[in-house]
Amino acid sequence: MNNGTGSTSSFIWHLHPRTLPESTLRFNHTFGLGGMALLLFVVQIFSGVLLRFVYQASPAEAYHSILLLQNEMLFGQFIRNIHYWSGSFLVMIVFLHLFRVYFSGAFYSPRQLNWLLGLLLLFLTVLSNFTGYLLPWDQRAYWATTISTGMLEYIPLLGPWLREWLIGGEEIGGQAMLNFYTLHTAIFPFLIIFVMSFHFWRVRKAGGVVVPSDLSEKENAFVPAVPNLVVRELAVALVLLAVLFMTAALFNAPLQAMANPALSPNPTKAAWYFMGLQELLLHFHPLLAASALPLAVSLGLVLLPYLNYPKQPQGIWFVSDKGRQMAWVAVLCAVIVTPLYIVANAWLPDVQNFIAVDPIVAGGVVPAIVLLLSLSGFYYGLKKRFKATLNETVQALFVLITVIFLILTITGIWFRGADMQLVWPWQIP
Amino acid sequence: MKKKNSINSSQDKLIARRGFLTRLWQGLGVFAAFEFTGLSLAFLFSGRRKHVSGKAHYIECGAVNDFKANSAIPFRSGLFYLCRLDDGGFLALSLHCTHLGCSVAWRSERNQFLCPCHASAFDLQGNVINPPATRALDLFPVIIEGKTVKVDISRKIRRKRFKKSQVTYV
Ligand code: HEM
Numbered sequence A: 001m002n003n004g005t006g007s008t009s010s011f012i013w014h015l016h017p018r019t020l021p022e023s024t025l026r027f028n029h030t031f032g033l034g035g036m037a038l039l040l041f042v043v044q045i046f047s048g049v050l051l052r053f054v055y056q057a058s059p060a061e062a063y064h065s066i067l068l069l070q071n072e073m074l075f076g077q078f079i080r081n082i083h084y085w086s087g088s089f090l091v092m093i094v095f096l097h098l099f100r101v102y103f104s105g106a107f108y109s110p111r112q113l114n115w116l117l118g119l120l121l122l123f124l125t126v127l128s129n130f131t132g133y134l135l136p137w138d139q140r141a142y143w144a145t146t147i148s149t150g151m152l153e154y155i156p157l158l159g160p161w162l163r164e165w166l167i168g169g170e171e172i173g174g175q176a177m178l179n180f181y182t183l184h185t186a187i188f189p190f191l192i193i194f195v196m197s198f199h200f201w202r203v204r205k206a207g208g209v210v211v212p213s214d215l216s217e218k219e220n221a222f223v224p225a226v227p228n229l230v231v232r233e234l235a236v237a238l239v240l241l242a243v244l245f246m247t248a249a250l251f252n253a254p255l256q257a258m259a260n261p262a263l264s265p266n267p268t269k270a271a272w273y274f275m276g277l278q279e280l281l282l283h284f285h286p287l288l289a290a291s292a293l294p295l296a297v298s299l300g301l302v303l304l305p306y307l308n309y310p311k312q313p314q315g316i317w318f319v320s321d322k323g324r325q326m327a328w329v330a331v332l333c334a335v336i337v338t339p340l341y342i343v344a345n346a347w348l349p350d351v352q353n354f355i356a357v358d359p360i361v362a363g364g365v366v367p368a369i370v371l372l373l374s375l376s377g378f379y380y381g382l383k384k385r386f387k388a389t390l391n392e393t394v395q396a397l398f399v400l401i402t403v404i405f406l407i408l409t410i411t412g413i414w415f416r417g418a419d420m421q422l423v424w425p426w427q428i429p
Numbered sequence B: 001m002k003k004k005n006s007i008n009s010s011q012d013k014l015i016a017r018r019g020f021l022t023r024l025w026q027g028l029g030v031f032a033a034f035e036f037t038g039l040s041l042a043f044l045f046s047g048r049r050k051h052v053s054g055k056a057h058y059i060e061c062g063a064v065n066d067f068k069a070n071s072a073i074p075f076r077s078g079l080f081y082l083c084r085l086d087d088g089g090f091l092a093l094s095l096h097c098t099h100l101g102c103s104v105a106w107r108s109e110r111n112q113f114l115c116p117c118h119a120s121a122f123d124l125q126g127n128v129i130n131p132p133a134t135r136a137l138d139l140f141p142v143i144i145e146g147k148t149v150k151v152d153i154s155r156k157i158r159r160k161r162f163k164k165s166q167v168t169y170v
């Protein structure tokens, strides 16, 4: 093997250590998710730059330029499909990567800062996808963006100003499109490259990916990164590309009728990664659903590595056997309570029909208190029942909230039809 | 001893001067950073401030008698519904839901505006009858000139709920 003086290999050495513990090579150690995210990001850059040669960012021309792309250009539809599917895969993979890092205990010191950088990357990835969503200027793009930017209105103090600034007026129009286009094709890609480099550097500074702290010396023998690691990465990359290209060849990116600011389709849905939020908005006052809850969850995620944990189970899946059991209890609770609540909410009449209370009390304060009480009940009940450590109880709470959000998302995507009524997936138009 | 001290003090002076220069450069650097930030922000916000021309933009809707009581007629180009209430008064309601901005649809069989996004419902006066929306539909000013109903779409009025004073009568 050459010793790393060529330009290809010196690039590889920048990202990789020379040798690494054999145990970290196993696929189910990291699932290769970080690498997949990088690959998909590169795919976004390549396909996005190609799209830029055709796409025209103005309300009058955008839709027609997409039609031109799809109908007149060789591989035009295919390139658009790749960009569309890779963008969705990217959001999913980054979420999965976050879960892997959390559940394998890879966020304790010295990786705390890198957890924050990861959160920033997740945020930027979602924003990238969200700003791209508007660009085709069809009904789906226009209305999904209208309701997502509408949520900003409910952030206290800053919200209305932020919204006005982002979309450059009262309603989504040419200025919004220009803003989104610039953010999407210049600012966010640039920021992502910057933060990503920082992220990779921190991985190396921490001595590579997390190593299980309960392994024997022998299991932790070091092997050279080339070829052991690089070949595995190549294999994962090629399989992922194959899956992506197959998907893009078989399923077209959606394109509805051209945007019509006077007529929202029924039902109108946000982008899939916002469907959990949209479902929350059906049940709660927007101040709670679109402002307080997302803020609380973000704050929780930021603080996660800085809590005063008694143990630091680095590289150990789900902390301990007890942690695993408690996680299952959390899953069970979420799977039972969430659908019950959604169905009850749809069938029981609204309290506001009987007593005149301010909507902020009925849909905001009361649910917030109920939510807070049930979450702390869950937390302390579990803690007492299992005599668990902070690591295990916080993890259970994390699982509970994640699964609830997942169920809300699934409900929003597959179980909401016309007028946002509950329906079966096959009844959705 | 004494000699050493004097060397030290002249060195100290040198260091102090160097320290001062370093701080000066740092200060200037921070200043420059502020300047560039300010410049960019001023640029970004200048041309984009909303133009409040104050000039009315009227849309002619038709003759008073064309509108039946208890009806809502959409004027999609102006993004509003012209509603005629029970008592013959006129209201122009924005067709954008106050929740997150989808366009509401008039369902005459239920006598309600329904929003397709999160199922808010409003009555003919624009009041919320089903959350999650929290305020009544926005208004546009209506005037009646002779026998013609006109709506000024340059001015959108936010309101909490319906009041009698918002209605325009013949
Ligand atoms: C993290 C990276 C990125 C993500 C997640 C992403 C995601 C998306 C999404 C979801 C769309 C809408 C596609 C559709 O609905 O059909 C889109 C459109 C678009 N993107 Fe990106 N993108 C990324 C990076 C880029 C880059 C780097 C460029 C160019 C420099 C770019 C250029 C475009 C263009 C021109 C469109 C409009 C064409 C179309 O809608 O098919 N994107 N992007």
Ligand code: FES
Residues within 6 Å of the ligand: A147, B097, B098, B099, B100, B101, B102, B115, B116, B117, B118, B119, B120, B132, B133
């Ligand atoms: S936008 Fe109308 S109910 Fe949400």
